[in-house]
Amino acid sequence: MAHRPKRGLKADIKGPLIIAAVLGVIAFAGVAIFGAGGTDHQAPLRLALSAGGGVFVVTLVVCATLIIAEKPNDEELGQGTGVNRRSADLYAQSRARRQARERAEEQGAGSASASASGADAGGSASADPKGSGAQGDDPKYGQRAHPEEHN
Numbered sequence: 001m002a003h004r005p006k007r008g009l010k011a012d013i014k015g016p017l018i019i020a021a022v023l024g025v026i027a028f029a030g031v032a033i034f035g036a037g038g039t040d041h042q043a044p045l046r047l048a049l050s051a052g053g054g055v056f057v058v059t060l061v062v063c064a065t066l067i068i069a070e071k072p073n074d075e076e077l078g079q080g081t082g083v084n085r086r087s088a089d090l091y092a093q094s095r096a097r098r099q100a101r102e103r104a105e106e107q108g109a110g111s112a113s114a115s116a117s118g119a120d121a122g123g124s125a126s127a128d129p130k131g132s133g134a135q136g137d138d139p140k141y142g143q144r145a146h147p148e149e150h151n
Contacts, residue, residue: 016063020056028052 032048 012067016060016067019063020059023059024052024056027055 028048028051031051032043032045035044035047036042
């Protein structure tokens with residue numbers, strides 16, 4: 001993550017202050033013009049000043065909040081241990097385990113098909129009563145089928 005170069009307090013305040021001032025003047029002008037209800041009445045300056053000041057303050061608070069929220073964290077805060085491990089590392093480990101298991105299953109399926117064709121030729125293949133293959137693949141009630149996939 002690219003870090004912003006250190007700027008002075010004056011540079012950080014100038015942008016939000018200009019934005020807040022412009023929006024405050026627009027709110028003041030809008031309320032002064034439209035609050036009068038026409039050209040026959042006098043402009044409600046107290047109301048316009050209140051609206052302009054309120055918009056100015058709210059805009060400054062929002063800008064300050066956004067500036068604080070934008071500040072990046074130190075890189076060392078993302079390196080955790082135990083419960084506070086990085087989710088990217090957890091995903092990479094889980095993906096590596098899944099790929100290793102899939103490769104092992106493909107290799108096992110290749111050797112199983114070769115042995116099955118040899119067993120069919122001999123005619124003495126032991127029949128599984130359920131016909132489901134290996135017993136270790138069946139999930140047990142109250143337990144996860146593959147706990148290594150679920151972190």
